[in-house]
Amino acid sequence: xxxxxxxxxxxxxxxxxxxxxxxxxxxxxxxxxxxxxxxxxxxxxxxxxxxxxxxxxxxxxxxxxxxxxxxxxxxxxxxxxxxxxxxxxxxxxxxxxxxxxxxxxxxxxxxxxxxxxxxxxxxxxxxxxxxxxx
Numbered sequence: 431x432x433x434x435x436x437x438x439x440x441x442x443x444x445x446x447x448x449x450x451x452x453x454x455x456x457x458x459x460x461x462x463x464x465x466x467x468x469x470x471x472x473x474x475x476x477x478x479x480x481x482x483x484x485x486x487x488x489x490x491x492x493x494x495x496x497x498x499x500x501x502x503x504x505x506x507x508x509x510x511x512x513x514x515x516x517x518x519x520x521x522x523x524x525x526x527x528x529x530x531x532x533x534x535x536x537x538x539x540x541x542x543x544x545x546x547x548x549x550x551x552x553x554x555x556x557x558x559x560x561x562x563x564x
Contacts, residue, residue: 452489452501453544456512457537460485464516465523465533474520481516482509485540506554507547515540 463484467477486509490500502508515536522532546552 449548450545453511453541453548456485456489456508456544457515457540459488460512460515460540461519461533461536464519464536468520468523474524477520478513478516481519482512485512485516505547506552507544510554511540511543511547514543 460481462481464477464481467480468474472480486502489508490502493500518539519533519536522528522536
C-alpha cells in the first residue's frame with residue numbers, strides 16, 4: 431500500500447493493464463457467481479442477479495478499500511456486461527450446455543462488452559430526469 435502511495439504517478443501508466451485485468455475479473459466472477467447459484471438450487475433469475483452482484487461487488491469492495499468511488503457508479507458499462515455474462519451462463523446451463531466452453535463463452539461475452547465500453551467510452555442509458563440535473 432505504501433508503494434502505491436509513493437509511486438502513484440509511475441503506476442498510472444499501468445491503468446490500461448489494470449482495466450484489462452478488472453474486465454477479466456468481472457467476467458470470471460459473473461460466471462462463477464451465476465453457476466454456483468444454480469448449483470445451490472436457485473432459479474435462473476436469482477442466479478443471473480447473484481452472478482452480476484458477485485462480479486460488481488468484488489470491484490466495489492476493491493474500490494472502497496483504496497478510497498475510490500466505485501467503478502460501477504462512474505463507468506458506463508460495468509454492471510451491464512456482468513448481467514449479460516451471467517445470463518449467458520445461466521441460459522447455457524439451463525439448455526444443457528455445461529462445462530468449460532459454456533463458461534468461457536459467457537465470460538468472453540462479458541469481457542468484450544466491458545472492453546467495448548472502455549474503448550469507446552460507452553455509457554449506460556441515463557434516465558431523462560437525471561440528464562436534466564447534470
